[in-house]
Amino acid sequence: MNIDKIKTLGELKRSGYKSISVKDEIRKNLIESIRNKENTFKGIIGYEDSVIPDTERALLSRHNILFLGLRGQAKTRMARQMTDLLDEYIPVIAGSEVNDDPLHPLSKYAKDLIAEHADETPITWLHRSERYGEKLATPDVSVADLIGDIDPIKAANLRLSFADERVIHYGIIPRSNRSIFVINEIPDLQARIQVALFNILEEGDIQIRGFKLRMPLDILFVFTANPEDYTNRGSIVTPLKDRIQSQILTHYPKTIETSLEITEQEADILEDQKSLITISDLVKRLIEQVAFEARNNEYVDKKSGVSARLPIAAMENAYSSAERRSIRNNEQHTQIWISDLVGIIPSITGKIELVYEGEQEGPYQVAVNLLDKAIRSQFITYFPNPETLKKRRTTGKASQAERENDNPYKAITKWFDAGNHIDVMVDAKDADKINALYKVDGLYGFVKKYFPHANEKENALLMEFVLHGLAAYSLISKKVIEGKIEFKDLIGSMMNLGQMNYNDDDDDLNDDNFR
Incomplete structure (x- = not known):
């Protein structure tokens, strides 16, 4: 379809375009991707036999999704990559705040525009990169942020009563109509906000300050949560959780090899650092082992988790430690020594949450102990x-x-x-x-x-x-x-x-x- 030539509603109708829901759209493109044996989630390592198949099943079922797992388990990254399963462009009514489908308009603005201009109603084309909304849930998030509020300034300027739909200032969710919308750390939302979300998912209506508006939004909802949040900071209200059809458990890398591959992909090492510094497989494994040790250490809070970002940051610091030393010594080439790993301690202390006993021991000493334990664990794979x-x-x-x-x-x-x-x-x-x-x-x-x-x-x-x-x-x-x-x-x-x-x-x- 040549979108450059389709500028009006009439031209769109004559082109034979048929609109489908965002979930059907993702399902259609996912089927094609699986059929062509394409990698649906590029750069997601270690989930090939667990999280990715579960996610694909959920999308084929046209489900809203909850990713449940500890921090640093690529939950948000998985959600963001779902935009690749959207059509490259979709038509929308020009000027619409809620991405109105020209063939099935939702808002009063779009309906009035079509009533006035008929087939000459102007349309624009929305790229899939713009069809993604995301909000980090915090206790101070309001209904106005997510759903919308009555705008008294708009009402005054347009000389409209507060009973008129046109005085509503839409929140981020209605503006994400026909898109993917992600709420991170959903248990942090107040219960009354979650109930408002449930109303959108279940009833397809928006309620703002007693103003009830029937608007069946077309959205794929993806939520993320940390298991610990269910007891520490709140919980997902039962009606909302019941409406989230697929709950998918994420996890940390299960092997050193998987963790090595992730760090290799994600660590931001400059080319001039690579040309100056050699790093052995031994040192790489020691850095990864630190994260594995931390996840099982008595001083580290297991419920908070130890992010995959720990070895990534540690790898970057290891290179920088060797680079600093070589600059001071005016050396043209060097390698990362075991002694350079003293420089990764700030990367460890910043990525672990300690229990009470760990706080008594001190973050620095806990980090040193984790490094020693990593050396101890890897030592027997090289020597008796x-x-x-x-x-x-x-x-x-x-x-x-x-x-x-x-x-x-x-x-x-x-x-x-x-x-x-x-x-x-x-x-x-x-x-x-x-x-x-x-x-x-x-x-x-x-x-x-x-x-x-x-x-x-x-x-x-x-x-x-x-x-x-x-x-x-x-x-x-x-x-x-x-x-x-x-x-x-x-x-x-x-x-x-x-x-x-x-x-x-x-x-x-x-x-x-x-x-």
């Missing part, structure tokens, strides 16, 4: 599990010869037990970090045994990872202080800490004597 070795020694199930030879970390821990230590400076040059790591006896040989084909920088990164892993399993100690990470033997660190506490007690005694 130190915990298993400990159990074999303590249970006595291994022979004497096995006990002597079954600890691949022995040479490394022995070096620290001899009183040696290593300081890895967070902002040090790559060459200085590598030189420091090579001082640890047995570390290079251990990594080469398991990764014989690693190049020099990969090998150095794995060497650093081993130290962090041994610290996470309490075989050596790790302390982050003023821009450096200090690795020492565990017993010596504990004795030094005890001596410091003892000296503090002595100081307290001396203070008492002085007083």
Whole structure:
């Protein structure tokens, strides 16, 4: 259909155009998309066998939809992509505030215009990108915001009584007629506002300050909600919930691989950062693992959830940490080290809600602990599990010869037990970090045994990872202080800490004597 040539109602009729409801329109285009084996929701990863099929069934059934899930689960993004299932253009009465269908007008304005001009009534064409309305539900949202109100200024200017439909200033929902309308966090709406919505869905009429107007709006409603909101901040009133025909449960990525794919797609990494900085699969997995650890951590509020935006922001910060270090050291190329992940802590603290015990621990310390737990979890996918070795020694199930030879970390821990230590400076040059790591006896040989084909920088990164892993399993100690990470033997660190506490007690005694 050549829309450039169709400017009036008469021309539209002669073209053979037939109008259908927005839900039928989406159904028609979705059927075509499925038939052509097209990806209905582009860029939505991890929902291929769960949320997307459920959503497609709901749309085929011409249902209003409720997406129920924790924050950062692409609920609003799914809704916004539904506009791709609309026809590219639809005709509307020119000047209509509610996108009146020329063949089935709703408003008095459109009906009067057609009565006056008949087939010469002017029409315009509305693109699908303009057929989307969205409102974040907050307790202060009013009926006037969503549905409309009587406009006394309009009444005065047009010299109309308040009983005339033309004095109504339409809210965002009527203006979204023949469109998709989304209300995010629906439980936050006051119950009386929800009842007003129910009236639109069920009865097809609008009530404004006692002014009842029959207007069967043509809208696909999509609502989103967090399960926790049902008890904490409110609930969906039963009549409205009953009118939402499909409730679809969303979820977080179920595997590291899915989470990696999402972060790769969403992280905003500049091309000059990519050309300057290399990031290993190991570091990527550590960043993703932080989110998985947070979702199961006792200090993090599970009901609030941990958004997929956490690893995305953390990835961006990891690149920026390495970039800042390379700029300071005037290096032309670098990689992201484990020590650079100190820089992702602000990304973690800003994306987690803590329970009371977590608040007592402190957001920074919780973030540090999550990073250590991520290292601990990923460590055993690259190297032997130190915990298993400990159990074999303590249970006595291994022979004497096995006990002597079954600890691949022995040479490394022995070096620290001899009183040696290593300081890895967070902002040090790559060459200085590598030189420091090579001082640890047995570390290079251990990594080469398991990764014989690693190049020099990969090998150095794995060497650093081993130290962090041994610290996470309490075989050596790790302390982050003023821009450096200090690795020492565990017993010596504990004795030094005890001596410091003892000296503090002595100081307290001396203070008492002085007083």
